[in-house]
Amino acid sequence: MADGPSTSVQTTADAVHCKLCLSDCPAATVSRLRSCDCVFCTRCLCQYVQQTILTRGGDPITCPDLACKHAGVLLDSEIASFATADQAELYQRLKFMRGVQLDPSKSWCPVLECQAVCNVMPSAEGTPVPMHCPECHAVFCCECRELWEDSHFCSQHPLVVPPANDSGMPHADAPIKQCPKCRVYIERNQGCAQMLCKSCKHTFCWYCLQNLDGDIFLRHYDKGPCRYRLGHSRASVMWNRTQVAGILVGISVIVLVTSPLLLLASPCILCCVCKPCHRTKDKKSKNKTTTTREREPSASIA
Template structure:
């Protein structure tokens, strides 16, 4: 259902965090924003940017953009905003405090709260080691190092298990096959009709 709505140009999700109703978009010129009214909460929002309907403004003018400073950090209200939209499905997400690594409950996309960069493949959280989001994860350096150690430990453990079990399975496979064959033969003997 989620994929169907995302792929359908005539439907969209209500951007209200508590609502999540499927709304129908009226036919219009290609890519022309139109007002959409949610049938459940009656919010009227823009079909293009999902903000409150703004007849007099273009969508780009309606959304503030972060401004990079000389040091590469971001300034302005957007970086400190408590509510932002998921960069993939555009659903509203609220962050009160805690970790800056966010996962959207709607589409399961993982991203950085500050710059909205994709973190789906960043299992070591290297994004917070450099750039404008350096040291903004919301955890101590020791906590981040412990997390990385755990991830490496899990990967090494899985590798050792694979190395140890591979030869054992190779050695045991003839015995397993033999046992299966014996059990098959015994079942055939039990089910075969008596000969006269």
């Protein structure tokens, strides 16, 4: 199998190391994910996909390797091959329902017997307007999704994505935005401006949508238009940076201390695992036993 920078496995001549079960598997029993090129044994992938379908509720199924650089998402064809027919059908149904819930321009028909998907277009003034179901022709409110009646009063106002500005980007203070990587709608009602998408695990700034995956010290909020807009006090940010720096220094110290010990112990470790040495010792032991038997006097018959 090809070995490249995006591969997350260690291969030998006739086996592939699976990071899920931590065992070496024959090459014929493994599968490679198309989106990220990671390789795992097929049995582990089947268990992972089937468990994820039952627990994630239609969310995209990502590569099981947390250290995957590409954060690959499994294709529908791969999910169908790793799951049973019933589970694959369940995943597609949950995925469709999740898409309707996250799309502010769509809604379920409020009539229980219908449950059709309807297009919702709020009025430009932001006032509630009646919408018509294309299947059962029921009339419901575009805001609260309740049946429209005479003198209807809308008591619930779900958040609506504000229109983009002239540059095509959403407003900085918009309550709902799309993840810049997977385009899933995300709502922010409180908390800091460093956002983590639950769908694709992408970290970004809420105001400018800049990538923050590698910004462990949050230096993005030290300058530029997002300066001091993280949402935490300066003391809290400095304490967080001190903790991160302390963890990195601690790991470095451990590596520096243990490296000489590992170098000194490496000859002993190699000797213990060296098979030719064990074979030589076994041969010497067998030769010694044979020589001892030859030297023993034969028993005399009385």
